[in-house]
Amino acid sequence: MILRFYCKLSDGSEKIFTNSLGFTFVKEAFTPYTTLNARISGLNFPEDIQEIKLYIDGRYVHHGIVDTFRLSRSNGVDKITISSRGYTALLTENQLPPALYTDMTFNRLFDEYFQLPNITHENNSETSYIYVNKGTPMWDGAANLCWKLKGSYPYIRGTNKVMMSMPDDAVTRTYLPESYMDCGTEVNTRLMVSHYNMADIDGSYGTFSAESQEAIDRNIIRHRHFELDKRFLYEPASACDYRIMMAERNYKRRYITVVGYNGEDINDILNCEGYENQRIKGVRISGSGKGIFTKISF
Secondary structure, rough: OOOOEEEEEEOOOOOOOEEEEEEEEEEEEEEEEEEEEEEEOOOOOOOEEEEEEEEEEOOEEEEEEEEEEEEEEOOOOOOOEEEEEEHHHHHHOOOOOOOOEEEOOOHHHHHHOOOOOOEEEOOOOOOOEEEEEEOEEHHHHHHHHHHHHOOOOOEEEEEOEEOOEEEEEEEEOOOOHHEEEEEEEEEOOOOOOOOEEEEEOOOOOOOEEEOHHHHHHOOOOOEEEOOOOOOOHOOOOHHHHHHOOOHHHHHHEEEEEEEEEOOOOOOOEEOOOOOOEOOOEEEEEEEEEEEEEEEEEE
């Protein structure tokens, strides 16, 4: 497979490098950005790289800020190590003005408040309200709006495109057992909470609560109490349901690892032995001298 790293320099020019010493790319349904960690060798690397793109066999995989960059030279050969997050990471680093926003839409949220570079979004004009506390990141506003409109969590599809609906262009992908490098199940219960309790407007507890049967069945008993969440003023009972959903995100997943990368993306549809019509929730691409491999989680 052909790798191309497009590196944008401080003067606006772009250089292309192809000699990877190893890389890892990760995209997860509940993470607001993709990540890329790469080591590249070559001649005459610039000392100031501002952003990086990754293409695999012509597929546009990643475009992000260079968070960290290290250049070393030995025997006339340059080596660089880069860590990068996709541009949607900026949504976690820009804060909305505290207020109650009525008639909020996905389009309005992304188009009217900040002009953030290289980020696109689903075209959606469904309306609801969001309450923004002091210090609330823009991404949290998107997550709150998505929960109210879709009962789910926003995600990144393609390169820096924010979505809240299931994609119209989802690809159905079928993998036979002989194509796996390996497969398995992963469980992580560290975030699970058994009981959430929210105070009412008078500060009293007992009116609004929710419990996780999955956590209780596992004998994981964790009680959490919190003040009235103004983000859910019109639907206070859903404040606890939202927290249960977030506490159980990614706690159990199945995965397969295949050779190469074929454009797998979040919320594509996967069929494999014993599982049909599963939505892909994680894509991890790794490359080294042994080749390129993709771990697909659902």
